[in-house]
Amino acid sequence: MNGADRGSEPEWPVRRGPNGAETNMTVVDRGGRRISPVFIALGVLLLLLLGLWLFTTTRNEDQDKLINPSTETSSASDPDKLCSKKATYDLIKRELFRRAAQVRGSDQAAFDRLSSYATLRMENPVMESEDSGTGAVNCSGSLSLDLPLGVAVVGGRRTVSAEVDYSVQQATDDSGPVVLLRNADPIITPLATLARIAEPAAQPASPDANVVSPADPLAPQPEAQPAAPMAPRSEPRAVNTRPSFDCGNAGTRGEIAVCSDAGLATLDRQMAAQFNRALGIAGPNERSILQRTRSRFLSYRDSCQTNGCIADAYRGRMREISDIMSGRWQPPR
Numbered sequence: 102m103n104g105a106d107r108g109s110e111p112e113w114p115v116r117r118g119p120n121g122a123e124t125n126m127t128v129v130d131r132g133g134r135r136i137s138p139v140f141i142a143l144g145v146l147l148l149l150l151l152g153l154w155l156f157t158t159t160r161n162e163d164q165d166k167l168i169n170p171s172t173e174t175s176s177a178s179d180p181d182k183l184c185s186k187k188a189t190y191d192l193i194k195r196e197l198f199r200r201a202a203q204v205r206g207s208d209q210a211a212f213d214r215l216s217s218y219a220t221l222r223m224e225n226p227v228m229e230s231e232d233s234g235t236g237a238v239n240c241s242g243s244l245s246l247d248l249p250l251g252v253a254v255v256g257g258r259r260t261v262s263a264e265v266d267y268s269v270q271q272a273t274d275d276s277g278p279v280v281l282l283r284n285a286d287p288i289i290t291p292l293a294t295l296a297r298i299a300e301p302a303a304q305p306a307s308p309d310a311n312v313v314s315p316a317d318p319l320a321p322q323p324e325a326q327p328a329a330p331m332a333p334r335s336e337p338r339a340v341n342t343r344p345s346f347d348c349g350n351a352g353t354r355g356e357i358a359v360c361s362d363a364g365l366a367t368l369d370r371q372m373a374a375q376f377n378r379a380l381g382i383a384g385p386n387e388r389s390i391l392q393r394t395r396s397r398f399l400s401y402r403d404s405c406q407t408n409g410c411i412a413d414a415y416r417g418r419m420r421e422i423s424d425i426m427s428g429r430w431q432p433p434r
Contacts, residue, residue, distance in 0.1 A: 183269050184240035185226040192280040193267060194221045197246065200282075201292035215295070218249035224367055227416065229266075229375065229423045237270035237281075241375065241419075243367045246288055253298045254291040263287035264374055345373035355403035358411055365408060368415040375419055379426050390425050 183189060195216050202212035226242040245262040253259045266283040346369070348360035359365040379391055398421070402414045424430040 183238050184228045184242070185223065188278070189267075189269055189280065190221050190223060192269075192278065193223075193244070193265075193282065194219060194246070196280055196282055197285065197288055197292060200285075200289045201295070204289060204293035205295075212295075215249065215252065220247040221245070222247070225364070225371060227371065227419050229419065230427055232270075235270055237268045239266065239268045241266045241371055243371065244285075244288065246292070248295070251297060252295050255294040255296075256291075257298065258291070261288045261291050264370060344369035353403040355399070355405060355411055358405075358408055362408055365411055365415070368412060372415050372419050372422075375422050379422050383426065387425055390430065391422065394421060394425070 195213075198212040198216040198219070199209075202209040205212075222245045224243040224245070226240055228238060228240050230239045231237070232239070242265065243262070244265045245260060248254070248259040248261075254261060263285060265285045265288075268281040268283075269278055270281075271277070272279045344359050344366040346356065348356075351357050351360050359369050376391065376395070380388060383391060398414065398418045402411055405411045405414060421430065
């Protein structure tokens, strides 16, 4: 290379070494061209910015959440548990008082307040089916409603009960779950006759007594005139625990056990009610299967040695009836 060529080259930054010698800061590529450190630094910076951009655009928005959405969904959508959840029972109780107020034609606000003081009990809740189209879960159970102190239905009763069917599903506007009640008239009709009753004045109320708010128009008022004499109030009516058949004719081991146990009697009434409803809407093929499987169920029930076995037999039979009517039933192998 001659001097003229070296004179036309641009001057590059130089660095002095420890011995005073000049150290060239340029990088030479494979073609012999020198690359400035400034360009190298800019390239590294661009690579870093590109990596940061790719990281932020492909990041999952949910990956920083502490709760796994799939876990939440699975725990909240168990149909069997939905039939016996406290939130479902609260919806049923409010619906009972709402419909009773409609039957009565007034006092909706008073019925709403009384609903929060009443106690609902559900025995042997059973999931009968699930509607894949609407997501509704259809259940049944033996429902008892205990009224608060100070009010009673016609006849002085403070407990009303019935075998009910209920469906739980999401509202169409996604505002939350709603409950649809069926066969609840034995509770709703007397509930519409709610009236105040006089409690014995000599018996002090316990501090935690389940009393009605004084603001409630159905609750006893201190300034009210003494009520007219009433016939002695009957004790709260016990839940009807008789089975669906006449215990006077009980002869098999299973029938005797059912007649001797209130829980088994309740299960028998539930199963019989479900069976009769199914027969009323069944086609010829379904009706044949229902009748044929009934004999097998009775034979299995009567062979049980414990009440627990009999209870499981009833629950299994109710699931079987539901499967027959929904087309999911398969003959045993």
